[in-house]
Amino acid sequence: MTTPDRYTWTQIALHWLIAALVLFEIFFERFAQAGEHAMRGSSLLNPVLVTNPHFLVGLLILVLTLWRVVLRFMRGAPAAPAEEPTIFQWAAKLAHLAFYLLLFATPITGLLRLAIRSRIIGELHEWAKPAFLILIAIHVVAVLVHQFLWKTNVFGRMIGRA
Ligand code: HEM
Ligand code: HEM
Numbered sequence: 176m177t178t179p180d181r182y183t184w185t186q187i188a189l190h191w192l193i194a195a196l197v198l199f200e201i202f203f204e205r206f207a208q209a210g211e212h213a214m215r216g217s218s219l220l221n222p223v224l225v226t227n228p229h230f231l232v233g234l235l236i237l238v239l240t241l242w243r244v245v246l247r248f249m250r251g252a253p254a255a256p257a258e259e260p261t262i263f264q265w266a267a268k269l270a271h272l273a274f275y276l277l278l279f280a281t282p283i284t285g286l287l288r289l290a291i292r293s294r295i296i297g298e299l300h301e302w303a304k305p306a307f308l309i310l311i312a313i314h315v316v317a318v319l320v321h322q323f324l325w326k327t328n329v330f331g332r333m334i335g336r337a
Contacts, residue, residue, distance in 0.1 A: 177251045186250070187335055189243045193278065196236050200229065200281075201304050211289070219290050230285070237282035244275060256327035263317075270313060277306055 182190075210227030217223075224230050255264040281303040287296045321329045331337030 178254050179251055180253055181337065182252065182332055182335075183246070183250065184335060186243070186246055186252075187333060189239055189246070190333055193236060193239050193243065196232050196239075197278075197307060199232055200236070201307060203228070204304075207285075214289055219286070224289070230289075233282045233285050236278060240275070240278040253332055256321070256325070256329065258325055258327055259321070267317065270310060270317070273310055274314075277303060277310070281307075 206227060206229035210223055210230050213223045213227065214221050225234070255267060259267075281300065284296050284300040284303070287293070288300050318330055321327045328337045
């Protein structure tokens with residue numbers, strides 16, 4: 176993997192698009208309930224799978240995340256700013272990895288929940304909301320610390336201005 180000095184516009188667009196779609200999934204859960212109700216007792220081949228907003232957006236997140244990870248492997252990402260203490264550089268890597276794992280695991284547990292209706296899988300899927308909210312909070316605080324305490328312009332990197 177290479178270490179470029181900036182994110183590409185595609186990487187930036189994917190970051191913000193996926194972030195917006197995740198927030199939609201978390202704050203408009205009622206679509207999920209309607210979809211679950213409409214698919215009850217039927218197979219996954221039901222057209223509701225790709226017409227219900229929760230399912231459609233969830234599947235889109237899965238596809239976009241796959242694209243994003245392929246790009247990440249092919250092109251890499253800029254290195255952490257040298258001023259950032261090593262322990263925080265590792266913490267950032269860990270938090271980003273956790274995001275990627277959640278972005279894959281959540282749509283997959285959602286699909287499994289519809290396909291096999293297991294209680295454990297249902298509960299795992301419900302954990303996605305607090306897990307995303309905690310990670311997003313840490314992520315935003317970390318960006319603020321970078322911006323205002325360490326004065327490293329990581330926010331600029333994610334809007335194409337660094
Ligand atoms: C990153 C993507 C996703 C996020 C963040 C997400 C998040 C959520 C949240 C917060 C709930 C409400 C928890 C609950 O009341 O059970 C929920 C419910 C649900 N989700 Fe997802 N979801 C995603 C993708 C999917 C996908 C791709 C599917 C299936 C195709 C799916 C199927 C369901 C089902 C069946 C429910 C239960 C609805 C009910 O309460 O009866 N989700 N999801
Ligand atoms: C659901 C919401 C979000 C998700 C899933 C998410 C996920 C991620 C991930 C996985 C990375 C690492 C990119 C890489 O592979 O190198 C990243 C970087 C970044 N995110 Fe987010 N993010 C979200 C929301 C936000 C928000 C609200 C902000 C605004 C403060 C933000 C600002 C940034 C910045 C500035 C970087 C670049 C960090 C760097 O260059 O090291 N993100 N985000």
